[in-house]
Every structure is written in structure tokens, then in C-alpha cells.
Amino acid sequence: MSAQHATGDADAPEDARHDIIPDDFVASWNETVDREITTVAEALAVAEAAPPDTDPDDHRLCPACLSRRIRHKPGRDMAHKRDGNFKCTNCTSHFNSPLPSRNDAFRDAAHAPDADAEVLLPQCPHCGSRALYPVPKRAVAVETRWVCEDCTARFNVPHRQATLGEVDG
Numbered sequence: 001m002s003a004q005h006a007t008g009d010a011d012a013p014e015d016a017r018h019d020i021i022p023d024d025f026v027a028s029w030n031e032t033v034d035r036e037i038t039t040v041a042e043a044l045a046v047a048e049a050a051p052p053d054t055d056p057d058d059h060r061l062c063p064a065c066l067s068r069r070i071r072h073k074p075g076r077d078m079a080h081k082r083d084g085n086f087k088c089t090n091c092t093s094h095f096n097s098p099l100p101s102r103n104d105a106f107r108d109a110a111h112a113p114d115a116d117a118e119v120l121l122p123q124c125p126h127c128g129s130r131a132l133y134p135v136p137k138r139a140v141a142v143e144t145r146w147v148c149e150d151c152t153a154r155f156n157v158p159h160r161q162a163t164l165g166e167v168d169g
Ligand SMILES: [Zn+2]
Pocket: 062, 063, 064, 065, 066, 067, 088, 089, 090, 091, 092, 093
């Protein structure tokens, strides 16, 4: 038995990331936090503080399929922006505005359900799933109030099932 793993370097390619800073880099990170970010340095600080492998519910989502597997495209020139600055590696759609993370959505959306009152959790009217994403107002890419994470249906009024009697607390 011997000591090992003396170094703890992350394998993130930091050089590449610093080298390519798209115009909306600051704005993109600004969307992810409550305080206002106006400089690249601040955005980088936030980016460093938010490694991609933390809570998956902190990941922003593809507005088309709600996949977390979205990538920021290293577009240097304006031509790339016609398609969008992000690409979903799940459904290959391109977009400019990812949906806020699930955690952010539940914090932001006024109609987000109370996670404690599970019996009142709304259900997808199409597949019955309770894995619903409450679309916050700032998520301009989606016009409905809900997206089902299972079947990606979009709707404004979920099905509610409160069969155990209304929660009285
Ligand atoms: Zn997608």
C-alpha cells in the first residue's frame, strides 16, 4: 500500500476556455446567478465556482428536449450566432437561451409546486409524469408554463391529483 494521487488537478481545459470568450459569455453566466455580473472576470469566477459535475439539477437545460447535455459553442464570429450559441448534444437543436436549471426554475417560477406537498404535485396531462419543469418567466424559449421532462409535452395547465384529501397544513 502506498500513498497515491498526490495531485488533485481538474482536467478541465482551462486554457481553451479562457481563450475563447464569446460575446454573451458574461450574459450567460449572469442568467445563472442572482447578483448582476458585468465583467468577464466575474463571469469566469462564477464559472469556476460552478463545476459541471455538481448537482445535475443545477445544469441548464435544452429548451427543446430538456436534456442537460448542452454545450456552449465556441463561436468566434457572428455567423455562428444565427443558429444559436448553444447546441444540445441530445436532440442536436441549436438555441441561444438555455432553460434555467431545474433548481433555479423551482426557485423562480411563481407556479412551481411546493416540493414538500408531494400529493399536490401536478402531473403531465399527456403521460402522467410528475417530473415537470415549471418554466420561469425569464425562460423566453418556452411559452408555456410547464414542460414534461418525460415526454417533453408543453402545457399551461397540469393535471392535479389530490386524492388523499386536500393537504391541511
Ligand atoms: Zn435537446
